[in-house]
Amino acid sequence: MIWLTVRQYRMQIAAMLVIAALLAIGMAFAADYVARVRAELGVDTCVPLPNSNVNCFQLDNEWRQRTGSLNYLFYSLYALPGLIASYVGGPLFAVEFERGTHRFAWTQNISRVRWAALKLGVVLLVALVAAIVLAPFGAGQKVFSGRNIVSPFETFELQGLALVSYFVFGIAAGAFFGAWSRRILGGMLLGLLVFGVVRAGVHNLRPMYQEPATAPYPYSNGPLQTSFDLPPDAWIIGDAAIDLEGRPVAKERLNSLLREYFASPRRFSPSSNDGTFLRENGVIRLLAYQPADRFWTFQAMEAAIFTGLAALFAILTLWRVRNRDA
Amino acid sequence: MDAVVETIGLTKRYRSVKALDNCDLALPLGKVTGLVGPNGAGKTTLIHLAVGLLRPTAGSIAVFGHDSTRDILKILPRVGFVAQDRPLYGDLTVAETLELGRRLNARWDAAYALARVQRFGLPLSRRIRTLSTGQRAHVATSIALGKRPELLLLDEPVANLDPVARIALLEELMSVVAEDGLTVVFSANALADVERVCEHIVVLVNGRPRLTGDTEELIDSHVVAIGPRSKGVSALDGELIEARHAERQTIRLLRGPGPSRLDDGTVVRPATLEEIVLGYMRPATEVAA
Numbered sequence: 186m187i188w189l190t191v192r193q194y195r196m197q198i199a200a201m202l203v204i205a206a207l208l209a210i211g212m213a214f215a216a217d218y219v220a221r222v223r224a225e226l227g228v229d230t231c232v233p234l235p236n237s238n239v240n241c242f243q244l245d246n247e248w249r250q251r252t253g254s255l256n257y258l259f260y261s262l263y264a265l266p267g268l269i270a271s272y273v274g275g276p277l278f279a280v281e282f283e284r285g286t287h288r289f290a291w292t293q294n295i296s297r298v299r300w301a302a303l304k305l306g307v308v309l310l311v312a313l314v315a316a317i318v319l320a321p322f323g324a325g326q327k328v329f330s331g332r333n334i335v336s337p338f339e340t341f342e343l344q345g346l347a348l349v350s351y352f353v354f355g356i357a358a359g360a361f362f363g364a365w366s367r368r369i370l371g372g373m374l375l376g377l378l379v380f381g382v383v384r385a386g387v388h389n390l391r392p393m394y395q396e397p398a399t400a401p402y403p404y405s406n407g408p409l410q411t412s413f414d415l416p417p418d419a420w421i422i423g424d425a426a427i428d429l430e431g432r433p434v435a436k437e438r439l440n441s442l443l444r445e446y447f448a449s450p451r452r453f454s455p456s457s458n459d460g461t462f463l464r465e466n467g468v469i470r471l472l473a474y475q476p477a478d479r480f481w482t483f484q485a486m487e488a489a490i491f492t493g494l495a496a497l498f499a500i501l502t503l504w505r506v507r508n509r510d511a
Numbered sequence: 512m513d514a515v516v517e518t519i520g521l522t523k524r525y526r527s528v529k530a531l532d533n534c535d536l537a538l539p540l541g542k543v544t545g546l547v548g549p550n551g552a553g554k555t556t557l558i559h560l561a562v563g564l565l566r567p568t569a570g571s572i573a574v575f576g577h578d579s580t581r582d583i584l585k586i587l588p589r590v591g592f593v594a595q596d597r598p599l600y601g602d603l604t605v606a607e608t609l610e611l612g613r614r615l616n617a618r619w620d621a622a623y624a625l626a627r628v629q630r631f632g633l634p635l636s637r638r639i640r641t642l643s644t645g646q647r648a649h650v651a652t653s654i655a656l657g658k659r660p661e662l663l664l665l666d667e668p669v670a671n672l673d674p675v676a677r678i679a680l681l682e683e684l685m686s687v688v689a690e691d692g693l694t695v696v697f698s699a700n701a702l703a704d705v706e707r708v709c710e711h712i713v714v715l716v717n718g719r720p721r722l723t724g725d726t727e728e729l730i731d732s733h734v735v736a737i738g739p740r741s742k743g744v745s746a747l748d749g750e751l752i753e754a755r756h757a758e759r760q761t762i763r764l765l766r767g768p769g770p771s772r773l774d775d776g777t778v779v780r781p782a783t784l785e786e787i788v789l790g791y792m793r794p795a796t797e798v799a800a
Binding site for chain 2: 511
């Protein structure tokens with residue numbers, strides 16, 4: 186059965202591995218090249234002209250123009266698991282049902298569950314290898330920011346355990362919808378759709394994996410002016426607010442106070458800012474963020490979600506194959 | 512009679528359609544049985560239930576005494592099955608298809624399967640999808656026979672084959688049967704094929720067996736009586752299976768010895784298998800021809 190799956194999918198298997206290898210090499214070279222061009226142009230050592238920084242701005246622009254398109258190499262990591270879900274996962278069982286070959290396979294001396302598990306297992310293993318090849322390179326995308334310190338969360342979905350789990354999830358979801366709809370097209374479309382929806386949904390959940398840390402809101406003017414004492418590699422996820430005793434304040438209250446302030450003439454007063462207004466109303470505005478040292482915890486949590494869903498779809502696929510009329 | 516396939520109250524419903532309806536049936540061991548019936552009579556459903564591709568809605572089906580739902584893995588090693596349209600993996604070559612047969616079956620006679628494929632002059636390096644329908648049929652049956660089964664189940668094995676290939680395949684199968692004492696059950700639309708090779712016949716109509724019996728017995732026990740056109744039941748001995756009225760005469764299929772002497776000019780002769788099968792397949796009422 187392993188032999189059959191490898192034989193049946195040798196093109197897809199080869200394509201997955203070759204694309205992964207080429208993309209990994211491409212990303213490694215691209216990250217290096219982008220940094221080198223920046224150094225050669227001297228973007229970071231640029232001294233502004235006495236009256237304007239337009240010369241430095243132009244250097245930066247030139248760097249972006251020369252290297253920006255390489256970003257697509259990295260962006261392809263967003264699309265790749267979805268494409269594999271669609272093109273490899275979707276038809277995996279559907280093609281058998283459409284062509285009737287399951288009736289051949291299921292009447293040899295092999296149980297349906299074993300047949301399906303080995304088929305899915307082989308393809309999952311190949312996708313896993315491809316993903317592991319790619320996983321270390323996505324983080325290189327940070328060079329495009331031009332900053333020295335970049336939060337690892339900015340390339341969260343392009344690297345590590347999370348990326349690997351997207352591949353596994355995609356295949357399992359595609360396989361399930363193909364087995365369920367019995368149609369290649371159904372598997373391909375539903376696989377891609379569900380992959381996209383789940384990815385987007387989890388993306389929105391991610392900031393809440395752990396209770397965010399907070400830092401004083403940095404006001405740039407007025408009496409409450411504070412230094413920006415947030416760690417530079419923190420992932421800022423939004424506002425938070427507490428009252429003067431340190432108890433959390435609802436977002437709605439913060440927002441309504443801010444609207445009130447910005448609608449009032451006080452906002453033109455040089456001696457106060459929104460911070461002072463909030464404090465008069467018993468609210469202290471904060472920034473909520475996830476510190477960079479939580480990165481691998483978040484990666485593990487993300488991977489657990491997608492691997493768990495992949496396992497669920499795999500079990501549903503086996504169950505479907507075991508119990509369905511042929 | 513030892514039964515190779517036995518069904519008790521077997522019912523299979525697809526949503527609202529009953530493909531098999533409370534079907535009690537026993538197919539004899541060591542014989543070639545033909546399953547015949549109009550399209551939609553439940554032939555494919557019955558065969559698929561036997562090899563575990565389908566599960567009964569009610570009742571049970573046993574092959575070699577093992578329940579097809581619970582013990583399918585005890586049945587499959589002993590059964591060679593070729594589904595309708597002979598599904599095979601189109602991308603594989605003939606040699607790879609044989610290799611697949613070896614890998615998927617604990618009991619596998621590689622030399623036998625290979626010899627069989629070569630006997631039909633099938634090039635081993637050709638992909639299945641480039642083969643003709645007849646060649647595919649030979650590969651599919653070679654895989655089924657490579658298991659060295661005790662029961663060969665074939666769903667429309669000669670459909671879409673030209674007459675020469677049809678006869679070649681059937682005769683070849685029958686020679687295997689003769690050599691190995693294999694039990695064969697196959698479904699067919701073409702009565703001529705059934706007549707040529709079957710020792711036992713099951714006529715399925717609307718999901719139920721209308722007629723079962725050994726071919727020779729059936730031929731011996733049925734007669735056709737052709738007489739002047741009449742609507743009423745004639746004084747004929749035997750059970751009236753079907754009567755068809757032509758312009759001037761009435762043709763009746765009867766089960767029983769038939770009339771010994773008739774005054775009204777009715778002619779009685781032995782029925783052919785085709786007449787018997789068609790007689791049972793058509794509605795039991797009197798039909799105008």
